[in-house]
Structures are given as structure tokens and as C-alpha cells.
Amino acid sequence: MGKLSPSILAADFNRLGEQIYAVEKAGADYLHIDVMDGRFVPSISFGMPLIKSIRKETSMFFDVHLMVEEPIRYIKDFADCGADLITVHYEACADLDATLEAIRESGIKRGITIKPGTPVNVLEKYIDKVDLVLVMSVEPGFGGQKFIEKTYERLGKVRKMAQKSENPPEIEVDGGVTAENIEKILEAGADVIVAGSAVFKGDAGQNVKRLLGLCKKH
Numbered sequence: 001m002g003k004l005s006p007s008i009l010a011a012d013f014n015r016l017g018e019q020i021y022a023v024e025k026a027g028a029d030y031l032h033i034d035v036m037d038g039r040f041v042p043s044i045s046f047g048m049p050l051i052k053s054i055r056k057e058t059s060m061f062f063d064v065h066l067m068v069e070e071p072i073r074y075i076k077d078f079a080d081c082g083a084d085l086i087t088v089h090y091e092a093c094a095d096l097d098a099t100l101e102a103i104r105e106s107g108i109k110r111g112i113t114i115k116p117g118t119p120v121n122v123l124e125k126y127i128d129k130v131d132l133v134l135v136m137s138v139e140p141g142f143g144g145q146k147f148i149e150k151t152y153e154r155l156g157k158v159r160k161m162a163q164k165s166e167n168p169p170e171i172e173v174d175g176g177v178t179a180e181n182i183e184k185i186l187e188a189g190a191d192v193i194v195a196g197s198a199v200f201k202g203d204a205g206q207n208v209k210r211l212l213g214l215c216k217k218h
Contacts, residue, residue, distance in 0.1 A: 003191060005030035007034060007174070010199065032065060036141060062084045066089070067141065071089075071093065075099070086109075113134035114135065116136055128167070132169050132170045135174075147181055173194065
């Protein structure tokens with residue numbers, strides 16, 4: 001059965017606490033938190049103060065995606081704020097092994113992600129060192145983009161790679177997910193679905209229930 005990780009990047013920040021409560025109550029598995037620095041990606045989102053603030057209000061699993069240059073500088077800080085999983089970009093780390101080790105030393109789960117244009121075979125070296133692989137299905141940095149069709153093929157390759165590992169990581173997809181394509185994404189090899197607009201546009205709780213219903217088929 002697929003898992004759902006609503007992305008608060010698409011939430012109404014005037015009602016953020018209310019919306020997080022709604023998705024938690026509706027049964028969402030994770031809460032996806034996109035951190036952007038304005039350098040690795042053009043946009044700037046939010047950081048440690050927000051995570052620390054919402055950590056007090058929910059027991060949800062915090063799925064923190066760092067879209068920042070050299071994230072090793074901030075690993076301990078994000079872990080201390082309440083992250084349960086930190087995912088870093090292959091393209092953003094001068095020493096990815098050291099960055100993943102810093103996450104491990106912080107006592108939380110480790111994730112690695114690649115942009116749509118990065119060959120999936122770069123993951124082979126790290127597949128045994130992470131708990132999650134995030135396959136971006138849009139260019140990172142902006143919400144509301146259209147799903148890149150080539151992602152289906154890339155997911156299949158990552159799935160085969162993961163199956164060879166003694167401890168296969170979860171495979172997550174982020175970007176352009178809708179109720180219309182979620183089942184095909186799961187069939188292609190995804191375990192965890194990140195959804196922003198598909199959750200927070202309208203009634204967040206009802207949207208989560210609808211998407212989870214589709215996830216349960218897989």
C-alpha cells in the first residue's frame with residue numbers, strides 16, 4: 001500500500017496548524033516539508049523556526065526535503081527541530097557520504113534525491129546507505145508544476161536498483177501528482193507520494209482520504 005506525504009509548501013499558511021491537523025486526522029502517513037535556500041533553487045521557503053513550531057502541535061512523521069547548497073551545515077539543526085527524515089540532493093553536496101553520515105549520527109532517517117535531469121545510475125553507490133530515495137518528477141523549487149512523463153521509466157529503474165539492496169529504501173515521488181496519475185506512479189514503482197496542490201487545494205482532509213483510497217489499491 002502506498003503512503004501519502006502532503007507537502008505544506010502548498011498549504012494556506014494563515015491556516016497551517018488547522019490544515020496539518022486535518023491531514024493528520026485524515027490518515028496521512030508523513031508530512032513533507034520543503035526547505036529552499038534561494039541558491040540551489042531560485043525560491044526561498046521556510047526553515048528551522050517553522051519546523052520547531054509545528055513540531056509542538058503534531059506527532060506526524062516529518063519528511064524534510066532540503067533543497068539547499070551544502071546541507072551538511074544544517075543537519076544537526078534540522079534534526080534538533082524535529083525532522084524524522086532528512087533528504088538531501090545528490091547535486092547539492094560536495095561530499096555526499098559525509099552528509100549522509102551526519103544525518104545518521106543525528107539519529108534520524110536518511111534520504112537522497114535527484115533532479116529530473118540527473119541519471120538514476122548515480123544512486124547505485126548510495127542505495128544501501130539511505131532509508132528513502134526521492135525521485136523528483138518536476139524541477140525542484142516551485143509548486144504546481146506538471147508531472148514529467150519520463151519519471152515513470154526512471155521509477156522503474158530505481159525500483160530494480162532498490163530491490164537488489166539488503167534493506168531496500170522507500171521510493172518517493174514529488175511533483176505534479178494528481179488523483180488522475182497517482183495510481184500509475186505507484187504502479188511504476190513508488191512507495192511514497194508527495195502531494196501539494198492535490199491535497200491543499202480545497203478540503204485538505206477530504207482530499208487526503210481520496211488520495212489514500214487510491215494508494216490502498218497498491
